[in-house]
Amino acid sequence: MTPDRAQLVEHARQSIAHGSKSFAMASKLFDPATRDRAWLLYAWCRGCDDLADGQEMGHGMQIVADPAARLATIRARTALALAGQPSGDPAFDGFGLVARECGIPAAVAEDLIEGFALDAAGWRPQTEQDLYQYCYHVAGTVGVMMAIVMGVSPDDEATLDRACDLGLAFQLANIARDVREDHDAGRRYLPLDWLKELKIPESELFAPPYRKRLASLGARLAERSAAYEASARVGAAALPFRSAWAVLAAAGIYGDIAREVSRRGTTAWDTRVATSKTAKLGWVVKSWWQARRPKKGLPRPPGLWTRPRR
CATH class of the missing domain: 1.10.600.10 (Farnesyl Diphosphate Synthase)
Known part of the structure; x- marks a missing residue:
C-alpha cells in the first residue's frame, strides 16, 4: 500500500535534511505547497542517486558490483510510480505523486535516468x-x-x-x-x-x-x-x-x-x-x-x- 501524502512529504523532508543542507535551507524559502513538492522531487533524485552509487543520503559513493541491476531497479520503480502504482519505495512513490500534480513529462524523468545509465556503462x-x-x-x-x-x-x-x-x-x-x-x-x-x-x-x-x-x-x-x-x-x-x-x-x-x-x-x-x-x-x-x-x-x-x- 502506498503511504499517504503526508507520510511521503515527511519522508522527503528527512531525505533533504540529511542529504543536502544547502538545498534544505533554500527550500524553506518556498511557499509551503511548492516546498513540499520540491522535497518530493528531491527525494526521488536522492533515491535514484543512492541506488546507483551504493550511497546513503548522498554519502559514501563506491564502486558497485551490479550497476545494471541497480539501473533496472531505478527504471522499474520510476515506471510504477509514474503509472500511479505502489513502487515499494516512498522516494519513488512521492515522485509519482508530484509528477501527477504538476504535469512533469515522463520524458524528462527518463532523460535523468539516462545519466545513471551513462555511469553504469562506465562512460x-x-x-x-x-x-x-x-x-x-x-x-x-x-x-x-x-x-x-x-x-x-x-x-x-x-x-x-x-x-x-x-x-x-x-x-x-x-x-x-x-x-x-x-x-x-x-x-x-x-x-x-x-x-x-x-x-x-x-x-x-x-x-x-x-x-x-x-x-x-x-x-x-x-x-x-x-x-x-x-x-x-x-x-x-x-x-x-x-x-x-x-x-x-x-x-x-x-x-x-x-x-x-x-x-x-x-x-x-x-x-x-x-x-x-x-x-x-x-x-x-x-x-x-x-x-x-x-x-x-x-x-x-x-x-x-x-x-x-x-
Missing part, C-alpha cells in the same frame, strides 16, 4: 560538449522539473532553458569539488580533451608534477559554472517571488562551492569544499534583495550549451 566524456550532455542528464533535467514544480509551463522553453542552466551550474560545481572523490571511485568527468591539452595522464591526476595543471581545470570548471549560474539568475525573474528567492539563494550557495575550488588552487582537493552556515544565511539575505530586483530582458548568451528539445 567518460571525451569533449567539453560531452560534459554538458552528461550534466544535462544528471542535473539539468532536475532544474527543468523543479521549474515545472514552481509553476512554469512545460511549453515555456525559454524559462526551462534557464532552469536547465542552473542544473548545469550546480553539476559543474559538483564535478569541480569532487574530482578526487570521483577519481577514487573509478570515475572521471573531466573531458579527455582537457587532459590531453594540458598533458595530464588520466591515471596520474593527483601526481605532484600535474597538480598546478589540474588546479587550472578546477578553475575552468568554476568559470563554466559561473556562466550558467548567471544565465539562470536571469531566468529567475519569470518565477513567483518566493520561488525566485529560493532559486537565487541556492544559486549563490552552490556557486560558492565552485568559487572556493577555484580560490584554493592546488589545495582544492585536500579537504572537501563546503559552504558554511553563515555563508548560507548570507545568501538567504542577499537573494531576498535580488529577488525584489530581478534581472529582466537579458538574452541568453548564444555560446551556452542548450538542452535537447523533445
Whole structure:
C-alpha cells in the first residue's frame, strides 16, 4: 500500500535534511505547497542517486558490483510510480505523486535516468560538449522539473532553458569539488580533451608534477559554472517571488562551492569544499534583495550549451 501524502512529504523532508543542507535551507524559502513538492522531487533524485552509487543520503559513493541491476531497479520503480502504482519505495512513490500534480513529462524523468545509465556503462566524456550532455542528464533535467514544480509551463522553453542552466551550474560545481572523490571511485568527468591539452595522464591526476595543471581545470570548471549560474539568475525573474528567492539563494550557495575550488588552487582537493552556515544565511539575505530586483530582458548568451528539445 502506498503511504499517504503526508507520510511521503515527511519522508522527503528527512531525505533533504540529511542529504543536502544547502538545498534544505533554500527550500524553506518556498511557499509551503511548492516546498513540499520540491522535497518530493528531491527525494526521488536522492533515491535514484543512492541506488546507483551504493550511497546513503548522498554519502559514501563506491564502486558497485551490479550497476545494471541497480539501473533496472531505478527504471522499474520510476515506471510504477509514474503509472500511479505502489513502487515499494516512498522516494519513488512521492515522485509519482508530484509528477501527477504538476504535469512533469515522463520524458524528462527518463532523460535523468539516462545519466545513471551513462555511469553504469562506465562512460567518460571525451569533449567539453560531452560534459554538458552528461550534466544535462544528471542535473539539468532536475532544474527543468523543479521549474515545472514552481509553476512554469512545460511549453515555456525559454524559462526551462534557464532552469536547465542552473542544473548545469550546480553539476559543474559538483564535478569541480569532487574530482578526487570521483577519481577514487573509478570515475572521471573531466573531458579527455582537457587532459590531453594540458598533458595530464588520466591515471596520474593527483601526481605532484600535474597538480598546478589540474588546479587550472578546477578553475575552468568554476568559470563554466559561473556562466550558467548567471544565465539562470536571469531566468529567475519569470518565477513567483518566493520561488525566485529560493532559486537565487541556492544559486549563490552552490556557486560558492565552485568559487572556493577555484580560490584554493592546488589545495582544492585536500579537504572537501563546503559552504558554511553563515555563508548560507548570507545568501538567504542577499537573494531576498535580488529577488525584489530581478534581472529582466537579458538574452541568453548564444555560446551556452542548450538542452535537447523533445
